[in-house]
Amino acid sequence: MRFKKIFYGKQSISWGDIWEVVKVLRSPFITQGPVVEKFEKSICEYTGAKYAVVVSSGTAALHLAMLSLEVSKGDEVITSPNTFLASANCVLYVGGMVKFADIDFRTACIDPREIEKKITPKTKAIIPVHFAGQSCDMKEIYSIAKKYDLFVIEDAAHAIGSEYLSNKVGCCEYSDMTVFSFHPVKTITTGEGGAITTNDERLYKKIKRLRSHGTTKNREILTRDEGPWYYEMHDLGFNYRMTDFQAALGLSQLKKLNKFVKRREEIVKIYKDAFAGDERFSFLEEENYSKAAFHLCPLLINFSKVKLNKKEIFKKLEEKGLHLQVHFIPVHLQPFYREFGFKEGDFPRAEKYYEKTLSLPLYADLNNKVVHKIIKIIKEIVV
Numbered sequence: 001m002r003f004k005k006i007f008y009g010k011q012s013i014s015w016g017d018i019w020e021v022v023k024v025l026r027s028p029f030i031t032q033g034p035v036v037e038k039f040e041k042s043i044c045e046y047t048g049a050k051y052a053v054v055v056s057s058g059t060a061a062l063h064l065a066m067l068s069l070e071v072s073k074g075d076e077v078i079t080s081p082n083t084f085l086a087s088a089n090c091v092l093y094v095g096g097m098v099k100f101a102d103i104d105f106r107t108a109c110i111d112p113r114e115i116e117k118k119i120t121p122k123t124k125a126i127i128p129v130h131f132a133g134q135s136c137d138m139k140e141i142y143s144i145a146k147k148y149d150l151f152v153i154e155d156a157a158h159a160i161g162s163e164y165l166s167n168k169v170g171c172c173e174y175s176d177m178t179v180f181s182f183h184p185v186k187t188i189t190t191g192e193g194g195a196i197t198t199n200d201e202r203l204y205k206k207i208k209r210l211r212s213h214g215t216t217k218n219r220e221i222l223t224r225d226e227g228p229w230y231y232e233m234h235d236l237g238f239n240y241r242m243t244d245f246q247a248a249l250g251l252s253q254l255k256k257l258n259k260f261v262k263r264r265e266e267i268v269k270i271y272k273d274a275f276a277g278d279e280r281f282s283f284l285e286e287e288n289y290s291k292a293a294f295h296l297c298p299l300l301i302n303f304s305k306v307k308l309n310k311k312e313i314f315k316k317l318e319e320k321g322l323h324l325q326v327h328f329i330p331v332h333l334q335p336f337y338r339e340f341g342f343k344e345g346d347f348p349r350a351e352k353y354y355e356k357t358l359s360l361p362l363y364a365d366l367n368n369k370v371v372h373k374i375i376k377i378i379k380e381i382v383v
């Protein structure tokens with residue numbers, strides 16, 4: 001038995017989604033236009049946030065978050081070492097310095113107690129990452145932020161559809177803004193794309209200007225009015241616009257989000273039941289305050305009960321057509337970050353977690369028969 005090729009994640013695109021994209025391609029606007037606005041409105045309705053700005057990627061969203069909060073040279077921002085590079089890189093884009101705070105080993109999310117230890121007079125913001133879709137302990141993180149007068153930006157690239165204390169992640173009750181990604185491996189997709197939600201009108205307006213070169217036609221801000229063509233640039237912005245046909249895909253996908261989340265939950269339950277009680281395997285714990293829209297299903301391997309090492313296991317899985325991934329290589333161990341002086345042993349829990357974890361295939365289109373085959377292959381190979 002061998003699969004053609006199975007990856008840990010992929011998009012689920014229906015003919016209905018395709019039709020929505022095609023309709024926009026035949027309309028007068030194809031780049032940012034009315035459908036982008038509709039998508040933003042739908043994100044607000046879904047998350048409960050007052051404002052949403054959609055952009056060209058999750059990374060662009062993080063960059064604009066840093067710019068809008070005026071993080072710059074001399075500032076420090078704290079994030080998790082167990083994340084995708086973008087959560088840390090965005091700080092460097094604006095000249096700031098990244099500090100990491102180790103994870104809670106039970107959830108693989110940033111540990112609030114570790115955050116507090118890393119705060120210095122230079123700290124300006126915290127970027128908690130809702131790893132695998134499980135929300136961080138936001139009330140705790142927000143109270144630390146208030147105590148030291150820091151901003152909080154939730155990296156919710158994994159967590160659209162997740163809930164924290166019965167509210168949707170992205171409502172920004174315990175943060176200044178939340179960032180989403182619509183990359184194809186994420187729960188809903190626009191090809192490439194991202195969004196920022198916030199309840200702060202001033203930040204919202206600023207992010208909207210920064211998305212399009214920092215220009216404005218808003219009469220309230222213009223220093224003068226030379227005519228109907230006239231616009232002004234007040235900040236150094238970028239072209240981080242999303243196209244209208246991507247937004248059409250996003251709108252169509254958002255309508256199916258709850259269905260996607262439900263299917264992901266079902267698959268995670270099958271995995272958990274199947275590996276339960278087997279001393280070779282374990283899973284992350286779920287906290288009561290969080291209801292995860294699982295972006296990932298990390299399987300932790302207890303290597304003290306297994307003869308093969310991780311590399312050997314991955315090779316054997318690939319021979320069976322299972323091309324899995326590991327989330328994440330701790331960011332501080334990347335050669336680029338080691339240049340700043342980070343090294344092995346700095347964040348032992350993230351490093352230990354990295355050694356043990358592999359991400360099981362998880363996406364809405366995965367059927368139960370395939371899930372059971374995957375389980376069988378893994379149980380046979382991991383010995």
Ligand SMILES: *Cc1c(COP(=O)(O)O)cnc(C)c1O
Pocket residue numbers: 057058059060083084086087129155157158181182183192193194
């Ligand atoms: C995917 C991801 C991002 C970046 O999103 P892109 O849309 O790929 O730019 C940021 N943070 C985390 C945690 C991610 O997983």
